[in-house]
Amino acid sequence: MTRKLVTVTAGLSNPSSTRLLADRLTTAAEEALVDRGEQARVRVVELREVAHDIMNAMTTRVPTGELPDVLADIAEADGVIAVTPVFNASYSGLFKSFFDVIEPGTLEGTPVLIAATGGSPRHSLVLEHALRPMFSYTRSVVVPTGVYAASEDWGAGDGGGRELSERIARAARQLAMLVTEHTSDAVDPFEEPTSFAELMSGLGH
Amino acid sequence: MQFGIFSVSDVTTDPTTGRTPTEHERIKAMVTIALKAEEVGLDVFASGEHHNRPFVASSPTTMLGYVAARTEKLILSTSTTLITTNDPVKIAEDFAMLQHLADGRVDLMMGRGNTGPVYPWFGQDIRQGIPLALENYNLLHRLWREDVIDWEGKFRTPLQGFTSTPRPLDDVPPFVWHGSIRSPEIAEQAAYYGDGFFHNNIFWPPTHTRKLISLYRRRFEHYGHGKADQAIVGLGGQVFMRKNSQDAVKEFRPYFDNAPVYGGGPSLEDFTRETPLTVGSPQEVIDRTLGFRETFGDYQRQLFLMDHAGLPLKTVLEQLDILGEEVVPVLRKEFAAMKPAHVPNAPTHASLLAAKEQTTTKTEETR
Secondary structure, eight states: EEEEEEEEOOOOOOOSSHHHHHHHHHHHHHHHHTTTOOEEEEEEGGGGGGGGHHHHHHHSSOTTTTHHHHHHHHOOOOOOEEEEEEEEEOOOOOHHHHHSSSSSTTTTTHHHHHHHHHHHHHGTIIIIIIIHHHHHTTTEEEEEEOEEEGGGGGTSSSSSHHHHHHHHHHHHHHHHHHHHHHOOOOOOOTOOOOOOOHHHHHHHH | OOEEEEOBBOOOBEEEEETTOOOHHHHHHHHHHHHHHTTTTTTTEEEOOOOTBBOOOOOOHHHHHHHTOOOSSSSEEEEEEEETSSOOHHHHHHHHHHHHHTOOBBEEEOOOOOOTTHHHHOOOOGGHHHHHHHHHHHHHHTTTTTTTEOOOOSSSOOOOOOOSSSEEEEEEEOEEEEOOOSHHHHHHHHEEEEOOEOOOOSOOHHHHHHHHHHHHHHHHHHTSSGGGGOOOOEEOOOOEEESSSSHHHHHHHHHHOTTTTTTTSHHEEEEEHHHEEEEEHHHHHHHHHHHHHHHHHSEEEEEEEOOTTTTTHHHHHHHHIIIIIIIIHHHHHHHHHHSSTSSOOOOOHHHHHHHHHHHHHHHHOOO
């Protein structure tokens, strides 16, 4: 069957290494799904393109422009690939803001592959101390392997490029496994509301 | 269809002059605005309720009682009455008293309040917002319908042999609207009781608002109060008008850009495109408002937010003149022409009393 993937990339330059990593993870995830006999439908979201809309939603709760469409795709995704540059030893503010304007509960049970880029390998634990706890809070299912790419991983260092490729492939396989098992049992409270009797019985009435 | 205005009672600095009205000036201005609403032929004035700065409307029935004494036809309402932090017994008493003083020209809108720190000032907890709204309203509903009540619940001390006084005028409780911008539970509650449902329709794209209103309509039918399109729906809206659109945009922009709720957020253009805010000519307001009917179905009450964001009183009164003279008469005619006969008007004291007398007569006939 066709699985919906949304890749969220918070890189700011064009081209950006964050987008490059996002693309490689996306391609690897598609391949890993095909290996499991599944199809993938992918949407790549460049947060820069909805940056103003994210701020609009944050200040007034009104999602403008393309943002409502992006949020709808996130809500329906079978898997999310989330990639951020490292700014000031953490995810970028834009990256965090995007996930802050998503309605609570939206990502519950959604498999998420976390990835980050940085100029130095010394920040690789940002995946573990910043991204993983944040996605745990959203009750998403975070893929065990996170992918961090520093400058040297893009092929300049000793075997860095090969190690990155292996890590990407492993993370993608793990994501594909979780995506295949992902079932959306989310109940739309506007379609199937809790009945009044049930609401009142919760109060002991 | 009823047309009116609702106020949040904010004391906001006028960004074009840097002047901030005093609380006294703002309170008096609200009264002037309410009186103007009647003068220009509007049907409803609704006051918000807040217990924190920068708002002044902490005591709506006091203000509405004063307005009642100085008006003849205006329906006095709220937007909203806090069903979470007010004691339902006090709400029952205050609004029954107002109903007597105003000869029935009273209804009210229940709301929860979204400011966490306010709740504990009244001994409550925002995390219990929905349960408080459910239990308190359940009690309020009974207090107006049963002369003597025994009651026990989770949030309030029990009542033994209690009678809320005065009894509602003609034993007809004020009509109740439930206001919510995002909670399906409140739409469900309004539907269960066959009460009205109001969406402030200000900060949300119509797609969201429609989900909530459709839910209310569907459940209204489910609970046997009539067909879905007979449910009682109210909508908010906010407008700023001048003869020429460009003048309206130019004059309103500094208020929009500096308003506590929008400042630093979207551009005026983005906000008018994505939400029901309309800044332009009276004709644009007419077109936009008629569009609400296409999105949400035939509805019963349209309230506009006119006095906010530091707009000076003089400007607000000019806006009400335009609304009353150029916009509402056209809307009344157009909406009435399109409304099918089976869709009811918003209940009033007179219509509820007539309905009650009819039921009583029927019961007597069958005896």
